[in-house]
Amino acid sequence: MDRNTDTSQKELRSVAFIGLGIMGGPMAANLVRAGYRVTGYNRSRAAVDRLVEAGGHAASSVAEAVADAHAVITMLPADAEVTEVVLGEGGVLEHARSGSLFIDMSTISPRTATALGEAGREHGVGVLDAPVSGGEAGAVEGVLSIMAGGDAEDFERAAPLFDALGTTVVHVGPHGAGQTVKAANQLVVAVNIQALAEAVVFLEQAGADLPAALTVLGGGLAGSTVLNRKKETMLNRDFAPGFRIDLHHKDLGIVTDTAREIGAVLPAGALVAQLLSSCRANGEGGLDHSALLRGVERLSGRGSSHWNR
Amino acid sequence: MDRNTDTSQKELRSVAFIGLGIMGGPMAANLVRAGYRVTGYNRSRAAVDRLVEAGGHAASSVAEAVADAHAVITMLPADAEVTEVVLGEGGVLEHARSGSLFIDMSTISPRTATALGEAGREHGVGVLDAPVSGGEAGAVEGVLSIMAGGDAEDFERAAPLFDALGTTVVHVGPHGAGQTVKAANQLVVAVNIQALAEAVVFLEQAGADLPAALTVLGGGLAGSTVLNRKKETMLNRDFAPGFRIDLHHKDLGIVTDTAREIGAVLPAGALVAQLLSSCRANGEGGLDHSALLRGVERLSGRGSSHWNR
Numbered sequence: 001m002d003r004n005t006d007t008s009q010k011e012l013r014s015v016a017f018i019g020l021g022i023m024g025g026p027m028a029a030n031l032v033r034a035g036y037r038v039t040g041y042n043r044s045r046a047a048v049d050r051l052v053e054a055g056g057h058a059a060s061s062v063a064e065a066v067a068d069a070h071a072v073i074t075m076l077p078a079d080a081e082v083t084e085v086v087l088g089e090g091g092v093l094e095h096a097r098s099g100s101l102f103i104d105m106s107t108i109s110p111r112t113a114t115a116l117g118e119a120g121r122e123h124g125v126g127v128l129d130a131p132v133s134g135g136e137a138g139a140v141e142g143v144l145s146i147m148a149g150g151d152a153e154d155f156e157r158a159a160p161l162f163d164a165l166g167t168t169v170v171h172v173g174p175h176g177a178g179q180t181v182k183a184a185n186q187l188v189v190a191v192n193i194q195a196l197a198e199a200v201v202f203l204e205q206a207g208a209d210l211p212a213a214l215t216v217l218g219g220g221l222a223g224s225t226v227l228n229r230k231k232e233t234m235l236n237r238d239f240a241p242g243f244r245i246d247l248h249h250k251d252l253g254i255v256t257d258t259a260r261e262i263g264a265v266l267p268a269g270a271l272v273a274q275l276l277s278s279c280r281a282n283g284e285g286g287l288d289h290s291a292l293l294r295g296v297e298r299l300s301g302r303g304s305s306h307w308n309r
Numbered sequence: 310m311d312r313n314t315d316t317s318q319k320e321l322r323s324v325a326f327i328g329l330g331i332m333g334g335p336m337a338a339n340l341v342r343a344g345y346r347v348t349g350y351n352r353s354r355a356a357v358d359r360l361v362e363a364g365g366h367a368a369s370s371v372a373e374a375v376a377d378a379h380a381v382i383t384m385l386p387a388d389a390e391v392t393e394v395v396l397g398e399g400g401v402l403e404h405a406r407s408g409s410l411f412i413d414m415s416t417i418s419p420r421t422a423t424a425l426g427e428a429g430r431e432h433g434v435g436v437l438d439a440p441v442s443g444g445e446a447g448a449v450e451g452v453l454s455i456m457a458g459g460d461a462e463d464f465e466r467a468a469p470l471f472d473a474l475g476t477t478v479v480h481v482g483p484h485g486a487g488q489t490v491k492a493a494n495q496l497v498v499a500v501n502i503q504a505l506a507e508a509v510v511f512l513e514q515a516g517a518d519l520p521a522a523l524t525v526l527g528g529g530l531a532g533s534t535v536l537n538r539k540k541e542t543m544l545n546r547d548f549a550p551g552f553r554i555d556l557h558h559k560d561l562g563i564v565t566d567t568a569r570e571i572g573a574v575l576p577a578g579a580l581v582a583q584l585l586s587s588c589r590a591n592g593e594g595g596l597d598h599s600a601l602l603r604g605v606e607r608l609s610g611r612g613s614s615h616w617n618r
Contacts, residue, residue: 203489
């Protein structure tokens with residue numbers, strides 16, 4: 001160990017970053033730019049090489065990445081990958097320094113996040129669940145929204161690091177609360193997209209001037225960020241992602257599973273989860289989530305012959 | 310007739326205003342302030358007296374109000390009242406001057422609005438359907454959103470008059486299109502409120518810090534005008550209207566009826582229409598539409614004992 005062995009220090013200078021994909025890659029690069037020593041690990045080596053080009057360091061295993069790190073960040077696809085990398089053999093908690101901080105920024109279930117928090121405590125490692133919103137563009141530009149769950153003291157230690165990644169950074173409660181808020185975010189986004197999709201089909205079927213109509217809607221109580229950002233994709237039926245149906249489907253699985261556990265009954269959320277499933281069943285999982293519009297068109301008898309004109 | 314009998318003139322100076330309620334009263338007063346000669350009629354006399362105090366003129370019948378008017382405006386509760394006042398014996402079209410303009414600003418069905426457009430044509434009277442959004446405050450301050458359907462020429466004639474009533478004034482298509490857009494607006498608003506209500510219950514049941522969570526949601530793709538305007542009412546469970554459940558229930562009746570007619574299938578809209586009905590069935594028709602939150606709480610086993618603490 002060539003670094004300060006007082007691992008309870010408040011300042012986090014050395015960061016291990018595990019999962020250097022579409023989101024994790026640019027996030028790790030932003031930490032390098034902010035002056036952190038970042039050691040990256042990714043299952044495929046090409047992403048690690050990109051981090052090295054950006055000024056980071058390469059590790060060939062999770063164990064190697066986390067050995068000297070004051071903070072360990074994971075940004076992985078789903079619960080299974082996070083659980084394996086953190087709790088599995090050769091994983092984060094087996095090799096992390098006592099007193100270090102582990103931050104999972106993946107979108108996973110609040111239940112798993114809570115379990116990771118407890119496991120960290122047993123290993124003397126502080127844990128935060130800190131999922132993000134803002135997508136690839138937000139990751140590249142360092143303007144993510146970050147919703148963090150865990151102990152307030154750990155949140156304070158992580159704050160400078162979060163500031164290098166995002167602009168809206170909020171501590172929303174204990175272990176799991178970050179994931180709960182992210183789930184609620186995905187619930188509202190999905191239902192608001194569905195509302196807009198239904199309005200678009202309604203207006204078109206009725207023969208209204210759609211761009212004019214959406215301008216009026218945007219100026220009143222029907223206005224939303226979804227309307228502002230997805231209006232053009234819906235008008236043009238340009239469903240290149242963006243945020244894929246497959247990913248939103250995964251996230252609404254977290255919403256509906258969690259809702260069942262905690263006794264929250266969400267009729268609109270459950271309905272839209274089914275409508276996302278219907279889009280996937282129709283081969284649209286790789287399209288942007290605004291393609292919920294296609295589902296409403298299909299229900300309304302406006303099938304693929306309409307889109308493919 | 311003491312006024313110019315060339316009723317095809319482009320300038321509308323004399324306006325009959327029928328229906329001087331919560332919305333119509335302040336709208337008529339704003340026309341007076343803008344320099345129009347406004348003659349008002351209302352079933353209950355007190356509202357007419359208020360208009361006279363504001364500088365308007367009183368009529369004791371629809372026929373008397375419209376006899377000398379260049380433009381006739383109605384602002385009435387629903388289809389039945391509008392149909393009676395416009396098409397009935399002693400009604401607007403029986404007494405309106407040829408070449409005058411009739412503008413219905415009530416929220417009614419696109420089907421009725423289209424029928425009024427055709428009836429006006431037979432009487433040589435231009436017709437616009439021009440429902441509004443923005444509520445009582447928007448009416449008082451003259452900052453309504455106005456979505457107008459009908460001929461472009463009639464819209465141009467009415468434009469100065471609309472400018473005295475609102476700030477966002479858009480021609481959205483032929484007869485009925487104004488009501489179609491208003492219906493789409495009410496559809497999106499209801500579904501967005503339901504989405505927020507489900508998120509609130511989900512977050513509370515999970516133990517997240519609700520105000521912090523709603524701040525994060527508002528900054529991202531989940532942001533909406535509903536979130537901005539209804540956050541406090543939901544946090545405080547302060548459901549004083551605002552826009553009553555009863556009225557939104559009426560409007561979603563227009564949405565679902567029209568959708569059935571035109572073959573638009575709106576699963577989330579239909580669901581929320583039922584949830585509004587459930588609130589009414591539970592005696593909440595007089596509360597603000599953000600009281601959809603109470604429906605989600607009821608479904609989630611958080612009954613009145615919770616609210617009445």
